Amino acid sequence: MEQFFSRLRGPWLSAPAALYISLVFAVPVLWLLGLSLVDNGAPSLANYERLASTPLYMRLLGITLKIAALTTLFAVIGAYPVALMLSQVRKRRNLLLLLVLLPFWTSFLVRAFAWMVLLGRRGAINQTLEGAGLIEQPLTLMYNTTGVLVGMSHAMLPLAVMTMLPVMLAVDRRLTLAAATLGARPGSAFWLIWFPLTMPGVAAAGMLVFVTSLGFFITPALLGSERDTVIVQEIIFQIQQQLNWGFAGAIGVLVLLTVLAILSAYNAVFGLSTLGGGIGKAPQKGPVGRMASRIGTGFLTILARMTDAALSLVPQRLSERGVSHPLAATSALILAFLAVPTLFIVPVAFTEASFLSWPPRGFSLQWFDAVTTDPRWIEAVGRSLLVAILSAGIGLLLGVPAAFAIARARFAAKPAVFALLMAPVIVPNIFIAVGLFYLFSRMGLVGTTLGLSLGHAVLAIPYVLVTVIAVVRSYDERLDLAAYTLGASRAETLRRITLPLIRPGLISAFMFAFIVSFDELTIALFLTGGETITLPKKMWDDAILQVSPELAAASTLLFLFMTGFVIVAEFIRQRAAKRGA
Amino acid sequence: MTHPANMSVSPPTNTIDHSAAIKLQVEGLRKTYGPIVALDSVDLKMVEGEFLTLLGPSGSGKSTLLWAVAGLNNPDSGRIWLDGREATYAPPQERDIGMVFQNYALFPHLSIAENVAFPLKMRRKSGTDIGAAVKNALNTVQLSHVGDRFPAELSGGQQQRIALARAMVYEPSVILMDEPLGALDKKLRDHLQIEIKELHERLGVTILYVTHDQEEALVMSDRICLMKDARIEQIGTSDEIYRRPRTHFAADFLGESNILPIESDGAGVGRLSTGEVVRFDAGLAPEGPLSLMIRPDAVRILDVGAGSEGLDCVMAKIESRIMAGAITKLFATLSDGTRFQANLLTGSTHAGVAPGVSVILGWSSDAAVPLLRESA
Numbered sequence: 014m015e016q017f018f019s020r021l022r023g024p025w026l027s028a029p030a031a032l033y034i035s036l037v038f039a040v041p042v043l044w045l046l047g048l049s050l051v052d053n054g055a056p057s058l059a060n061y062e063r064l065a066s067t068p069l070y071m072r073l074l075g076i077t078l079k080i081a082a083l084t085t086l087f088a089v090i091g092a093y094p095v096a097l098m099l100s101q102v103r104k105r106r107n108l109l110l111l112l113v114l115l116p117f118w119t120s121f122l123v124r125a126f127a128w129m130v131l132l133g134r135r136g137a138i139n140q141t142l143e144g145a146g147l148i149e150q151p152l153t154l155m156y157n158t159t160g161v162l163v164g165m166s167h168a169m170l171p172l173a174v175m176t177m178l179p180v181m182l183a184v185d186r187r188l189t190l191a192a193a194t195l196g197a198r199p200g201s202a203f204w205l206i207w208f209p210l211t212m213p214g215v216a217a218a219g220m221l222v223f224v225t226s227l228g229f230f231i232t233p234a235l236l237g238s239e240r241d242t243v244i245v246q247e248i249i250f251q252i253q254q255q256l257n258w259g260f261a262g263a264i265g266v267l268v269l270l271t272v273l274a275i276l277s278a279y280n281a282v283f284g285l286s287t288l289g290g291g292i293g294k295a296p297q298k299g300p301v302g303r304m305a306s307r308i309g310t311g312f313l314t315i316l317a318r319m320t321d322a323a324l325s326l327v328p329q330r331l332s333e334r335g336v337s338h339p340l341a342a343t344s345a346l347i348l349a350f351l352a353v354p355t356l357f358i359v360p361v362a363f364t365e366a367s368f369l370s371w372p373p374r375g376f377s378l379q380w381f382d383a384v385t386t387d388p389r390w391i392e393a394v395g396r397s398l399l400v401a402i403l404s405a406g407i408g409l410l411l412g413v414p415a416a417f418a419i420a421r422a423r424f425a426a427k428p429a430v431f432a433l434l435m436a437p438v439i440v441p442n443i444f445i446a447v448g449l450f451y452l453f454s455r456m457g458l459v460g461t462t463l464g465l466s467l468g469h470a471v472l473a474i475p476y477v478l479v480t481v482i483a484v485v486r487s488y489d490e491r492l493d494l495a496a497y498t499l500g501a502s503r504a505e506t507l508r509r510i511t512l513p514l515i516r517p518g519l520i521s522a523f524m525f526a527f528i529v530s531f532d533e534l535t536i537a538l539f540l541t542g543g544e545t546i547t548l549p550k551k552m553w554d555d556a557i558l559q560v561s562p563e564l565a566a567a568s569t570l571l572f573l574f575m576t577g578f579v580i581v582a583e584f585i586r587q588r589a590a591k592r593g594a
Numbered sequence: 595m596t597h598p599a600n601m602s603v604s605p606p607t608n609t610i611d612h613s614a615a616i617k618l619q620v621e622g623l624r625k626t627y628g629p630i631v632a633l634d635s636v637d638l639k640m641v642e643g644e645f646l647t648l649l650g651p652s653g654s655g656k657s658t659l660l661w662a663v664a665g666l667n668n669p670d671s672g673r674i675w676l677d678g679r680e681a682t683y684a685p686p687q688e689r690d691i692g693m694v695f696q697n698y699a700l701f702p703h704l705s706i707a708e709n710v711a712f713p714l715k716m717r718r719k720s721g722t723d724i725g726a727a728v729k730n731a732l733n734t735v736q737l738s739h740v741g742d743r744f745p746a747e748l749s750g751g752q753q754q755r756i757a758l759a760r761a762m763v764y765e766p767s768v769i770l771m772d773e774p775l776g777a778l779d780k781k782l783r784d785h786l787q788i789e790i791k792e793l794h795e796r797l798g799v800t801i802l803y804v805t806h807d808q809e810e811a812l813v814m815s816d817r818i819c820l821m822k823d824a825r826i827e828q829i830g831t832s833d834e835i836y837r838r839p840r841t842h843f844a845a846d847f848l849g850e851s852n853i854l855p856i857e858s859d860g861a862g863v864g865r866l867s868t869g870e871v872v873r874f875d876a877g878l879a880p881e882g883p884l885s886l887m888i889r890p891d892a893v894r895i896l897d898v899g900a901g902s903e904g905l906d907c908v909m910a911k912i913e914s915r916i917m918a919g920a921i922t923k924l925f926a927t928l929s930d931g932t933r934f935q936a937n938l939l940t941g942s943t944h945a946g947v948a949p950g951v952s953v954i955l956g957w958s959s960d961a962a963v964p965l966l967r968e969s970a
Contacts, residue, residue, distance in 0.1 A: 185699065187695055187697065187699045188699050188701055188702075190666055190686070190699070191695055191701075192701075192712070192716075193665070193666075193685065193686035194665075194666070194686045194687070194689075194691055194692070194693040194761075194770075195692070195693075195712055195713035195716060195760065195761075195764075196690075196713050196716035196717055196764070197712070197716045198685075198687050198716075199685075201716060205712075206701055209703045210701075210702065210703055
């Protein structure tokens with residue numbers, strides 16, 4: 014035991030997690046991609062020839078890229094004012110942050126359903142506009158690209174805010190004050206100083222949203238039409254309907270190459286190290302970066318002069334600490350866009366009718382009764398809870414030692430190990446799903462609780478890793494040294510000093526991993542089957558047939574559960590932060 | 595435009611030149627943060643070319659005053675004039691001030707040259723003017739070779755000089771400095787104190803400086819504005835404040851002091867608690883019960899039997915002795931146990947006196963300052 018703890022700082026602590034991710038994630042995914050090079054048992058490029066020669070697939074990639082690019086644009090533009098506002102408020106930041114965190118953790122499915130209530134032909138928006146006499150014919154807001162973009166932007170906005178916020182908080186506010194004393198008007202101070210300094214956050218948010226959007230198919234499937242089919246749906250189709258693994262692998266290679274191309278473009282301009290939320294102290298840019306920054310500066314100078322000219326029309330008085338009115342109004346609108354739509358799922362669950370309608374007809378609890386008494390729902394909830402607890406537990410067991418290794422040990426392979434452990438959140442979930450399906454179907458693990466838990470643990474590890482690394486880094490190691498000088502052994506120090514102090518971090522890591530699993534659909538889509546389905550899978554299956562009031566009732570319950578869960582998690586985190594752990 | 599280096603050089607001065615233009619005037623300034631009063635009816639005047647230091651403990655209001663002058667906070671009441679124009683509520687960019695922040699606030703994404711050029715660009719100067727001025731400013735702070743580097747690539751002392759160059763390059767009417775040397779180690783701080791002082795004298799710029807370090811204030815300032823509890827305690831030259839403090843706080847905050855309660859009839863003669871008689875300048879004495887302040891460095895040890903040499907004397911016993919480099923500190927007690935300190939040059943005759951020895955301590959009555967007595 015003592016021997017084990019004496020290696021607490023050693024790189025070997027990351028070995029179990031690395032081995033696990035290699036076996037359960039990297040090998041199956043590579044295997045699957047390798048299948049694309051095989052045709053009828055012999056090495057062949059046939060799959061790629063078909064991919065290149067069929068215009069359909071390039072068109073699907075084009076649609077996917079277009080949706081991802083537009084989603085990124087909207088999400089980043091929408092997120093910037095919110096992150097800016099959050100970085101400027103002090104007292105109410107944690108409360109306002111909850112307005113971003115809640116949608117961040119609210120099920121994608123629930124949010125997509127809510128948009129269906131809002132955007133449908135007879136949905137809330139059309140009914141309201143018609144009632145007000147503003148339109149004669151219902152607008153087509155759903156089952157087209159508009160619907161997909163609204164849903165996707167809504168889904169990705171919180172991610173963009175959460176990525177930008179740490180960068181903005183790290184920017185010294187005195188720099189804009191200094192700019193003012195040097196003669197910069199507010200527009201110049203914003204565009205020439207503040208904006209460039211927050212640019213790494215914007216870029217990181219854009220990159221993460223873009224890559225996530227590329228692998229996202231839930232919203233396009235529910236809110237789009239045939240013409241909004243994204244390429245991931247084609248992979249699913251090839252495997253589930255055509256059983257054509259080789260060709261699915263070829264499409265997968267195409268998607269991965271796209272992701273890699275974006276990553277390396279990002280790396281060329283900003284450097285991947287900025288993804289961690291830190292600001293490059295001295296910008297170490299390549300030639301591309303330098304040229305981009307020169308063009309950028311010219312552009313920003315023009316923006317600065319235009320803003321200054323516009324602002325000079327209204328009398329300026331120094332606003333001391335606090336958020337300017339236009340910014341407050343803008344972010345309030347965006348926060349409302351984030352928070353309000355989901356609430357529309359609640360009233361429709363109380364309808365007396367047997368179909369979704371707006372406004373809901375009468376008041377009835379029958380759909381809640383239906384959900385809470387139907388053994389299939391209860392079974393699904395039970396399985397989801399079990400899988401979430403198991404996978405979060407595995408994630409913690411493997412992720413915490415790895416976090417210690419990454420945060421404290423020095424070893425040459427560290428960047429590679431870190432990249433490997435983080436890969437499951439960068440690579441679209443569909444790859445994990447398909448790879449595991451391929452692997453587990455050989456081992457008889459498909460359709461079992463254990464199989465799904467092992468699969469979700471692949472996602473849990475990176476979340477645990479990031480959360481715990483942050484806690485371990487902020488932990489003052491001198492406390493351990495002090496304990497040693499006071500006579501405590503390494504094991505005692507770990508048990509009595511280190512673990513109690515990082516416990517809040519461990520709790521939030523567990524809760525993150527829990528939510529990720531509880532809400533996960535893609536992997537569940539492949540690894541569940543027959544009787545063993547999880548809550549998101551059950552909701553998805555129902556939604557494919559029809560979005561019914563019963564589904565709305567289930568969504569309402571899920572929404573309430575997640576809200577309570579997130580508020581408790583956030584409360585624990587903030588209390589820990591206050592204690593200065 | 596002319597560069598600071600070409601500006602007329604004003605002679606170093608320790609007194610206010612009343613003929614010089616008033617660069618900064620503050621009148622009845624008040625600022626509160628919620629229930630906390632940060633500044634209370636503050637009045638201040640600065641003339642061209644002056645180096646004025648706001649000195650005080652943390653929370654005394656010195657930084658609040660500086661930030662109000664910079665336009666970085668809104669005063670509740672009172673007025674501020676800069677260069678003859680009222681600027682109480684003018685935004686910072688319209689005040690024509692230069693400010694050096696405590697952490698320098700260099701823009702991390704701009705090169706050193708771009709940082710120094712920033713205020714000139716904001717003033718829409720032409721490219722050639724900017725280039726020449728930046729070069730000149732970097733020369734002035736002896737860092738002409740770092741223009742292409744980024745702030746993070748410079749040492750703390752270099753960053754400090756760049757911040758100075760950036761604040762001076764556009765010849766603002768007043769330069770404000772908010773504890774600019776606070777983050778540097780002692781040796782570098784001493785060096786930069788001299789450097790800033792020299793720059794000030796050479797370029798004739800007007801500098802309002804904030805520090806909590808009394809030694810720094812004494813070294814650098816033409817005048818010191820001592821602040822306490824949101825108010826100005828005393829304004830004067832370094833000499834005035836050190837030699838003629840007007841309050842207990844002023845005597846205590848700048849340098850070391852012996853403060854002894856005395857009984858006095860108000861005619862310049864008083865009696866210590868030991869019964870010994872001491873003299874002071876009755877013109878300086880405030881109304882009310884008095885204490886007498888004597889700086890330890892004004893105290894001498896008299897040879898027994900050599901006569902008082904016209905000094906006021908007390909009997910004392912040496913309790914302990916600390917050799918602190920150039921100065922040796924002797925801690926003594928008077929006949930009734932009152933503590934008394936004398937600082938002698940380590941090289942002087944009596945500096946080696948051993949603890950336990952009884953001595954006669956003397957000082958010139960000029961060095962004794964009557965203060966209003968404060969309890970404790």
